[in-house]
Amino acid sequence: MADSFLIDNIANYNSLRDKNPILKVVFAVSSLIVSVISSSFLVPLLIALIMSMILIFFAKVPKKIYINLLLVPIFFGIFSFFLMIFLFGDVVWASFEVFGFKINILKDGFELGLLTFSKMVGGVCCTLFLALTTPFTEIFYILKKLKVPESFLEISMLTYRYIFVLLGDTIIMSHSQKTRLGYMGLKNCYRSLGLLMGSLLIKSLDKGDFIYTTLSSRGYSGNLMFFGEIPYPKTSYFVYLFGFEIFLVSLNYI
Incomplete structure (x- = not known):
């Protein structure tokens, strides 16, 4: 839960915070697309390295925090990689026996697993780049400029805000239960967890009504307003960015 607050805090106070968000969004999305469509595992890994640097x-961004954010997706990527080695393909690369069972390492599965793993790492790094350098309010502003339906943006913004409200309540109630030894023993853990979920449900309904009343008292009529303007980046920046992405795509054919 604390990671969510941490990500939002880093997005607002990192050293690239003042850079144009339009340029950061275009850079992250275009690199993500290149990573997904790549036919070589080297290109997504190169993208991941560039984003990380x-x-x-x-x-x-603190190295420890960034590495911790990468650990979970990398773990699942490695797990998928090993599954593909043993399950996908027809060409047997090597084989060995475990408790009398013959296990084959498949060449096609190794290549597919490596490509899938590299794309996953590249995609995660692109997503983390956007999440850790650009506040969500600016991303919503850019989406509005792209003519994304306002109803979708409003629901997304309220959901994003509501997540942090409920996380704050969850942390407070959880700490209160821990100070009262609410998680001592399995029975107490289940009981405390049930009370926590029940209280969160009631609080979510109450806070939903409160937020709607607050918005209505400030003139909310079904359309959230975005204040301020984000300047459009120089055309030369997009030319450099386009050239960089073309270079990455060309690596698939070298």
């Missing part, structure tokens, strides 16, 4: 050395 930008986040650590330019955005000044």
Whole structure:
């Protein structure tokens, strides 16, 4: 739960915070697309390396936090990689026996698993770059400029805000239960968890009504307003960015 607050805090106070968000969104999305469509595992890994270096050395994101955010997706990626080695393909690369069972390592599965793993790492790094350098309010602003339906943006913004409200309540109630030894023993854990979920349900309904009343008292009529303007980046920046992405795509054919 604390990670969600941490990500939002880093997005608002990193060293790339003042850089144009339109440029950051285009850079992250275009790199993500290149990573997904790549036919070579080297290109997504190169994208992951570039994104990681930008986040650590330019955005000044703490290394420990960034590595912790990568650990879970990398773990699942490695798990999928090993499954593909044994399950996908026809060409047997090597084989060995475990408790009398013959297990084959498949060449096609190895290549597919490696490509899938690299795309996953590249995609996660692109997503983390956007999440750790650009506040969500600016992303919503850009989506509105792209003519994304306002109803979708409003629901997304309220959901995003509501997540942090409920996380705050969850942390407070959880700490209160822990100070009263509410999680001592399995029976108490189940009981405390049930009370926590029940209280959160009631609080979510109450806070939903409260937020709607607050918005209505401030003139809310079904359309959230975005204040301020984000300047459009120089055309030369897009030319450099386009050239960089073309270079990455060309690596698939070298």
